[in-house]
Amino acid sequence: MLIxxxxxxRTDLLEKALDSYLSPxxxxxxxxxxxxxxxxxxxxxxxxxxxxxxxxxxxxGRKNINRLERLLPAACAxxxxxxxxxxxxxxxxxxxxxxxxxxxxxxxxxxxxxxILAGDALITKAIEILTELKNKTIAIQCIRIITKAMSTRxxxxxxxxxxxxAKKKININTLRYxxxxxTGALLQAAVEMACVIHDAEENVAxxxxxxxxxxxxxxxIVDDILDEVGSFEVLGKEPGEDSRNNKATYPALIxxxxxxxxxxxxxxxxxxxxxxxxxxxxxxxxxNMIKDRLP
Amino acid sequence: MLIxxxxxxRTDLLEKALDSYLSPxxxxxxxxxxxxxxxxxxxxxxxxxxxxxxxxxxxxGRKNINRLERLLPAACAxxxxxxxxxxxxxxxxxxxxxxxxxxxxxxxxxxxxxxILAGDALITKAIEILTELKNKTIAIQCIRIITKAMSTRxxxxxxxxxxxxAKKKININTLRYxxxxxTGALLQAAVEMACVIHDAEENVAxxxxxxxxxxxxxxxIVDDILDEVGSFEVLGKEPGEDSRNNKATYPALIxxxxxxxxxxxxxxxxxxxxxxxxxxxxxxxxxNMIKDRLP
Numbered sequence: 227m228l229i230x231x232x233x234x235x236r237t238d239l240l241e242k243a244l245d246s247y248l249s250p251x252x253x254x255x256x257x258x259x260x261x262x263x264x265x266x267x268x269x270x271x272x273x274x275x276x277x278x279x280x281x282x283x284x285x286x287g288r289k290n291i292n293r294l295e296r297l298l299p300a301a302c303a304x305x306x307x308x309x310x311x312x313x314x315x316x317x318x319x320x321x322x323x324x325x326x327x328x329x330x331x332x333x334x335x336x337x338x339x340x341x342i343l344a345g346d347a348l349i350t351k352a353i354e355i356l357t358e359l360k361n362k363t364i365a366i367q368c369i370r371i372i373t374k375a376m377s378t379r380x381x382x383x384x385x386x387x388x389x390x391x392a393k394k395k396i397n398i399n400t401l402r403y404x405x406x407x408x409t410g411a412l413l414q415a416a417v418e419m420a421c422v423i424h425d426a427e428e429n430v431a432x433x434x435x436x437x438x439x440x441x442x443x444x445x446x447i448v449d450d451i452l453d454e455v456g457s458f459e460v461l462g463k464e465p466g467e468d469s470r471n472n473k474a475t476y477p478a479l480i481x482x483x484x485x486x487x488x489x490x491x492x493x494x495x496x497x498x499x500x501x502x503x504x505x506x507x508x509x510x511x512x513x514n515m516i517k518d519r520l521p
Numbered sequence: 522m523l524i525x526x527x528x529x530x531r532t533d534l535l536e537k538a539l540d541s542y543l544s545p546x547x548x549x550x551x552x553x554x555x556x557x558x559x560x561x562x563x564x565x566x567x568x569x570x571x572x573x574x575x576x577x578x579x580x581x582g583r584k585n586i587n588r589l590e591r592l593l594p595a596a597c598a599x600x601x602x603x604x605x606x607x608x609x610x611x612x613x614x615x616x617x618x619x620x621x622x623x624x625x626x627x628x629x630x631x632x633x634x635x636x637i638l639a640g641d642a643l644i645t646k647a648i649e650i651l652t653e654l655k656n657k658t659i660a661i662q663c664i665r666i667i668t669k670a671m672s673t674r675x676x677x678x679x680x681x682x683x684x685x686x687a688k689k690k691i692n693i694n695t696l697r698y699x700x701x702x703x704t705g706a707l708l709q710a711a712v713e714m715a716c717v718i719h720d721a722e723e724n725v726a727x728x729x730x731x732x733x734x735x736x737x738x739x740x741x742i743v744d745d746i747l748d749e750v751g752s753f754e755v756l757g758k759e760p761g762e763d764s765r766n767n768k769a770t771y772p773a774l775i776x777x778x779x780x781x782x783x784x785x786x787x788x789x790x791x792x793x794x795x796x797x798x799x800x801x802x803x804x805x806x807x808x809n810m811i812k813d814r815l816p
Contacts, residue, residue, distance in 0.1 A: 249673060258673055258681040314641065319613075319633035338614035339684040342637065346609065346644065347677045353648050354668035362657045369664065373649035378544060378553055382642045386553040389634040 227289055229511050235291055236279045237272050243298040244305060247355050261336040261344040262351075265309050269327045273512075274308055274416045275301035280508030281420035281434060287505060299359050300368050300419050303352040307372060308412055310348035311381055313341050320389060321471060325464065349376070367422045375415035384408035393472045401474050402443065410442030437499045441512055444492040448519050450475035451485055455521050486520065493517050522584055524806050530586055531574045532567050538593040539600060542650050556631040556639040557646075560604050564622045568807075569603055569711045570596035575803030576715035576729060582800060594654050595663050595714050598647040602667060603707055605643035606676055608636050615684060616766060620759065644671070662717045670710035679703035688767045696769050697738065705737030732794045736807050739787040743814050745770035746780055750816050781815060788812050 244266055251260040278301050283289045294301070316323040316331040318338060323331050333341035356372065359365040374380055384407025391400060417438045421431035453468045454477045468475050476485035497513050500506045539561055546555040573596050578584045589596070611618040611626040613633060618626050628636035651667065654660040669675055679702025686695060712733045716726035748763045749772045763770050771780035792808050795801045 253673075255673065255678055255681040255685060257685055258678065262673075310641075314637055317634075317637065320637065339612075340681065342609055342612065342615065343677050343681050343684070345641070346605075346671070347673050349641065349644055350668050350671045350677065351673075353664060354672065357661050357665050357668070362661050366652050366657050366660055369648060370652050373645050373652070376641070376645045377649065378548075378550065378557075378642050378646075382638050382645065383550055383553065386550040386635065386638050389638070390550060390552055 229507060232280075232289065232508060233276060233511075236276050236294070239291060239294060240272055240275050240298070240301055240305070241267075243302050247299075247302055247306075247351065257336060257340055258343060258347065261332060261340050262348055264335060265313050265326075265332045265344065266306065266348070268329055270305065270309065272305060274304040274412055276508070277413060277438070277512060278304060278416040278420050280512075281417045282424060284503060284505045284509060285420060285424040285426055285430075289505075296360060297423060299355040299357075300423070303356045303368070303372055304412065304416050304419070306348045306352040306355075307376060307381075310345040310352070311376075311385070311408075311412075313345040313348070315385060317341060320385075321467070323467065364423055368419050371415050371418045371422065375411040380407055380411035384411065388473070391474065396474050398476075398479050401476065401479060405443050405446035406439060409446045410439040413438040413442040433499050437496050437509065440492050440496040440499070441516060444489045444496065444516050447476045447485055447489040447492070448516055451477055451482065451489070451521065452519065454478075454482065489516075489520060524802060527575075527584065527803060528571060528806075531571050531589070534586060534589060534593070535567055535570050535596055535600070536562075538597050542594075542597055542601075542646065552631060552635055553638060553642065556627060556635050557643055559630060560608050560621075560627045560639065561601065561643070563624055565600065565604065567600060569599040569707055571803070572708060572733070572807060573599060573711040573715050575807075576712045577719060579798060579800045579804060580715060580719040580721055580725075584800075591655060592718065594650040594652075595718070598651045598663070598667055599707065599711050599714070601643045601647035601650075602671060602676075605640040605647070606671075606680070606703075606707075608640040608643070610680060612636060615680075616762070618762065623753075659718055663714050666710050666713045666717065670706040675702055675706035679706065683768070686769065691769050693771075693774050696771065696774060700738050700741035701734055704741045705734040708733040708737040728794050732791050732804065735787050735791040735794070736811060739784045739791065739811050742771045742780055742784040742787070743811055746772055746777065746784070746816065747814065749773075749777065784811075784815060 248263055248266060249259045251263055253259050279294055282297065286293065312326060313332045315321050316326055317333055324334050325331060332344060336344070352372065353369060356369050357365055359368060376382060378386070384404050387400065388404045388408065391404070414435050417434040418431065421434060450468065453465050453475060456465045469478070476488065480488070493513050493516060497510065500509050543558055543561060544554045546558055548554050574589055577592065581588065607621060608627045610616050611621055612628055619629050620626060627639060631639070647667065648664060651664050652660055654663060671677060673681070679699050682695065683699045683703065686699070709730050712729040713726065716729060745763065748760050748770060751760045753759055764773070771783065775783070788808050788811060792805065795804050
């Protein structure tokens with residue numbers, strides 16, 4: 227199967243499931259449900275759910291879309307939590323981002339109060355659908371994985387340090403922490419869920435967790451680089467936002483060339499972690515996708 | 522046992538558990554953990570956890586604090602979700618409340634971005650600790666109950682309609698919806714959790730759920746009345762906030778006298794729902810507490 231076909235078929239499956247889990251915009255309160263759907267269906271690349279599918283299908287040893295049906299609650303939960311974090315990150319008092327994926331951000335379209343509630347509601351919905359996983363033990367494990375990823379030791383912690391560091395001088399270790407937590411934590415949750423569902427050996431789970439953290443960090447460094455030298459088309463928003471918000475970036479702290487080299491090394495390390503695993507083509511595609519974004 | 526002693530002992534138990542579940546303020550990121558603790562330990566009356574304890578001890582037929590230890594994740598989750606909702610409700614773009622329980626509200630003390638994240642993190646923590654309930658089936662049921670209470674059909678839905686109704690003329694049915702969802706839903710979750718844990722008969726669970734919704738609505742109507750005729754001491758914040766925010770209230774829509782009569786009738790109905798149950802003294806105290814707030 228061509229990798230493009232893999233992404234297309236799994237994305238289609240996911241989109242249908244997301245649509246079925248979310249209340250229609252015709253349901254009361256209309257504006258809230260419309261706002262949730264607006265951000266969920268705004269052209270996200272579904273990187274976390276597809277990484278989850280790809281890891282699971284690697285572990286079971288073959289690509290079989292029928293085996294993914296029962297895992298849809300986990301896949302959708304990852305995407306909903308990611309979307310919620312983007313809505314709250316974009317808020318005027320946080321990153322004050324007016325655009326996301328080339329469209330007005332949620333609070334620009336629906337107002338700040340509704341955007342805050344839409345984020346809360348998407349987190350709530352993510353947990354609610356995880357309870358639908360048939361096996362109760364696995365459901366509990368997946369809920370633990372996703373709440374750990376979201377927690378003050380995960381995404382929320384990363385975002386907090388990001389906010390508290392604005393307009394301060396921070397060092398590369400703090401920036402690394404922010405990037406790992408803000409992006410790596412949920413990617414790690416995606417592979418952890420696949421490992422738990424497949425009951426993978428612990429050393430495999432640890433290796434895959436490190437793979438996810440590495441590509442997450444690489445992704446963020448590339449994003450930092452694109453914010454400096456990229457275009458609206460590649461970023462989906464105006465570049466230069468980080469410097470306007472006085473945010474530290476890899477290029478600002480260590481220079482553009484060294485930032486590129488760091489990203490490249492992380493991608494090489496990521497590749498090395500999985501290169502000997504069978505059926506690893508989807509995971510390798512993640513490494514390549516990030517490499518291809520490098521200017 | 523005197524009812525005051527009941528509240529005191531159960532509150533003490535709860536406070537210790539909340540303290541143990543929340544990360545210390547010395548843990549990184551410090552300000553985020555401090556902000557979470559600030560709102561959790563700002564003198565809340567713990568009405569939802571104590572209602573949960575009281576319902577459970579009514580159902581098992583005797584007061585036994587030792588039986589509550591294993592239920593602490595559920596009790597604490599109720600309080601954390603409640604606290605999260607208060608933090609997000611108080612935000613400048615939402616109710617713009619500067620005070621809560623006689624103290625500066627979370628965003629006044631820690632800034633809006635940290636307050637948004639503290640709310641998100643408390644929701645996350647609530648779910649995380651629910652996974653610690655020993656019995657997996659009960660854990661899943663409790664997570665379903667609390668996510669339903671928080672959802673767009675519960676608290677978040679009520680808050681959304683509240684926001685979207687500001688500066689609009691709304692009728693009494695819409696206001697009733699807002700109050701039931703914003704306050705009733707989580708009180709209902711408290712009794713539902715007790716019923717699920719005790720495996721109560723369905724008709725008992727339905728009756729107790731209605732009791733919780735009734736006292737929730739009564740509580741909100743009394744709050745509306747106090748906002749018009751109460752004092753800072755009773756409310757914990759300046760009265761008159763609703764009219765300053767152009768919010769509909771029961772007194773504004775149906776007059777002060779009729780609002781009082783509606784609250785009194787709800788409290789009578791609540792009492793009638795549980796008056797024939799054995800060991801109902803804690804639940805009756807809830808009816809009396811609300812009655813006592815009526816000016």
